Structure formats: structure tokens, C-alpha cells
Amino acid sequence: MAEKLGVQPSNLILGNGSNEIIEFVGHAYMAPGVDVVVSQYCFAVYPLVTKLFSATLVSVPAKKLGHDLAAMLAAITPRTRVVFVANPNNPTGTAVSSAELLRFVEQVPANVLLVMDEAYLEFLDGAADLVAQIRSGAKPNLLLMRTFSKIYGLAGLRVGYGIAHPDLIAAFEKVRQPFNINSIA
Ligand SMILES: *Cc1c(COP(=O)(O)O)cnc(C)c1O
Helix, strand or coil, X not given: CHHHHCCCHHXXXXXXXXXXXXXXXHHHHCCCCCEEEEECCCCCHHHHHHHHCCCEEEEECCECCECCHHHHHHCCXXXXXXXXXXXXXXXXXXXXXXXXXXXXXXXXXXXXXXXXXXCCHHHCCCCCCCHHHHHCCCCCCEEEEEECCCCCCCHHHCCEEEEECHHHHHHHHHHCCCCCCCCCC
């Protein structure tokens, strides 16, 4: 996978579906008093994991059913530790432009983890290549999440993965179960 993506193995972590990667984010980042910024109509698991870790969900009103990235940036405060963006989004099927997305990635403060959920990335033509930001090491606060569940139709196998700076991956390795991926997957 590292070879295919043009990254190092230390840039990757596997999960029992990318749902488990979302849980790693909870373990590593969320606690009471922490704000988690999402868009209205976001993927259902972000609010569930936020609640599981007793963090506070900040839901930003949607723009034409999709992410209002400017409003999400404005919702970031000193209490914010995580921002989730799914592009394309589930359940609304909305997507922002590559240019808009790249601008957003540049603007999220370095002390806030930006989780870019790319579960449906392969269905887009001309998607922004955020792996370049991981390859260059420029964004230690960026986590990309992908999955074999959607484009490959292998949801029952439960394999998802995260792509990020090695320091971030190392933190997630500390909070995952030792035997999270089974040998068949
Ligand atoms: C399906 C989906 C996932 C994760 O699915 P897994 O089967 O756990 O990999 C994550 N995010 C979004 C937006 C999804 O639609």
C-alpha cells in the first residue's frame, strides 16, 4: 500500500474499517472539555465517537446540504482539537471543489487535527491529492482516512486505513487493539 500511495509504511495505519480509525481519533484526542467540529448532516459515526469520549460536538449548519468550510473554520476555538470533513459526504452526496478543499487544509490551525474522510474519494474525477501533503511532511495535523468498503465493495471484510505523518500514526498505534486486523482481511 505504501508503494502504491508513494508514502512510507510509517505513514499508514490499518483499521477494522475506517470506522475504527475514527475511534483511534477519539482515544488519542477526545476528552471532556474538548470541542469536535463537524458539518450538519455529517457521517453518523463522528457524533457517536465524540459522545463516547464525552467531548463536545460543534455542528456547523450546512450550505446547500454540504460542508460550509468557511463557517467550519470560524467555529474553531482554543477548545477545538478535531475537525471532521468527509468529501464526498455521506449521507448527502455533496462535495466541495478541490481548490476550496486545499485552501481549507492550509487554513486549519496546526494545533487542530483535521480528519479528511476520503471513503468515496475514488468516485471523484480530479480529486485534490492530499497525500502530497503527507509525503512532504508539511501537515503533521492532517489525517486521511480511506477504505476498501466502498469502491471495492468489500465492506464485510472490514479494512480501512489512515494516512498521516509518522508521529500521528505512532500515536494511533498506541491506542489501537494489538490484533485489530484479521489475517483474511
Ligand atoms: C462507509 C464510510 C466510512 C467507513 O466505512 P468502513 O466500512 O468502516 O471503512 C467512513 N466514512 C464515511 C463517510 C463512510 O461513508
